[in-house]
Amino acid sequence: MIKDKNFAIFRRFDELNMLHLLALQAEIIELRELFRDQCCRDDQSDSGGGQPETMYSKYFHALRESKASAPRASDASGTRYLSSQLELITALQQRMGEYISKLARLPAPKKPQLAGLQGWLHNQKGGNNFLQGCEVFTWTEDDLSSYITVNPPTAEADIFTEVITDWLASILRRLFGRRFHGGKIVDEEAGLRSCSDTRFSKASNVIAVIVAGILPVLTIFILNSVKRTTVRIGLTLLFATIFAVVLALCTSVKPGEIFAATATFAAVEVVFIGSAISSRTGHG
Numbered sequence: 001m002i003k004d005k006n007f008a009i010f011r012r013f014d015e016l017n018m019l020h021l022l023a024l025q026a027e028i029i030e031l032r033e034l035f036r037d038q039c040c041r042d043d044q045s046d047s048g049g050g051q052p053e054t055m056y057s058k059y060f061h062a063l064r065e066s067k068a069s070a071p072r073a074s075d076a077s078g079t080r081y082l083s084s085q086l087e088l089i090t091a092l093q094q095r096m097g098e099y100i101s102k103l104a105r106l107p108a109p110k111k112p113q114l115a116g117l118q119g120w121l122h123n124q125k126g127g128n129n130f131l132q133g134c135e136v137f138t139w140t141e142d143d144l145s146s147y148i149t150v151n152p153p154t155a156e157a158d159i160f161t162e163v164i165t166d167w168l169a170s171i172l173r174r175l176f177g178r179r180f181h182g183g184k185i186v187d188e189e190a191g192l193r194s195c196s197d198t199r200f201s202k203a204s205n206v207i208a209v210i211v212a213g214i215l216p217v218l219t220i221f222i223l224n225s226v227k228r229t230t231v232r233i234g235l236t237l238l239f240a241t242i243f244a245v246v247l248a249l250c251t252s253v254k255p256g257e258i259f260a261a262t263a264t265f266a267a268v269e270v271v272f273i274g275s276a277i278s279s280r281t282g283h284g
Contacts, residue, residue, distance in 0.1 A: 007060040012074045017102075018150075020101070021099070021102065024095055024098060024099045025099070026135050026138075027095055027135070028092065028095050028096060028099060029135055029138060030134055030135075031088060031091055031092050031095065031136050032092065032117050033134045035085065035088040035089060035092060038084065038085050038088055039056070039057050039085060041053075042054065042056050042057065042085060043057055046220050053066075056085045056086075057085075057096060060154060063085055063086055063089070064086070066084065066085070066086050074148075103150075106150060107148065107149065108145055108147055108148060108149065109147050109148070109149035109151075110144070110146060113143060113149060113151075114139070114142075114147060116192075117139060118139055119141075120192055121139060121185065125187075125189045126187055126189075126192065131178055136256065156246075167275050215243070215265075216265065216268050216269075219235075219236075219239045219268075220268070220269070221237075221270055222235065223235060223236070223269060223272055223273065229273065233273065236266060236269040236270065236273065239265075239269065240262055240265060240266040240269070243261075243262055243265050244258055246262060246264040247262070
């Protein structure tokens, strides 16, 4: 490996990494709830000392100077828990530092990814609501920015690709349902399968190419059915605007590429209008 870096290949241990992240996530959720409860208790009390507890949520210096003098809470088994804001926030900083260092650069999931996980968790043949305690609320948020995913979408994914992918997946589910055997089995009892994003991406690219080929011909067909030159020019302006807006909203191309594509699209229409005018003048 030292002599040739091409041989420096190591195991990822995905299952152990995920287990570690799940444990960290559960611990952070519990610490967050304990910290919130402790903040509420401190805000409603005042020991009368030099640094009253009501100042802890408003003045971090007072929190840092506080002493963890209160006795720790314990459960029936005698397990002792953190009980002061300072202890809890210190523990949160440590856990969050480790958690963020692993996941900070990862993107947010797409809506179908989150919906699939939430659906499986509530499915009686799937997760069957197995989570307990405050961990029940781990995946209840609907805001996608609250999550990250270790399986980011393909780099070329855009709104058009996502719409086509969702459309194709929906058609396959409706046509075949449980009889659809494509993809990898995730949970056989729940009927959950994972299909390759690459296949859907290729299918959406094929559809995009077909649409791109049909669109100029369709506009020419419409322009050909209009006899007045002024109306043709107005329609050309309308079609070019719609074309540019669709490119901007539904694709990930740069502004310069949008300008070039729109100019080419408009040029095709202008050439047709010019040919039609020349033809009419010649006949006249």
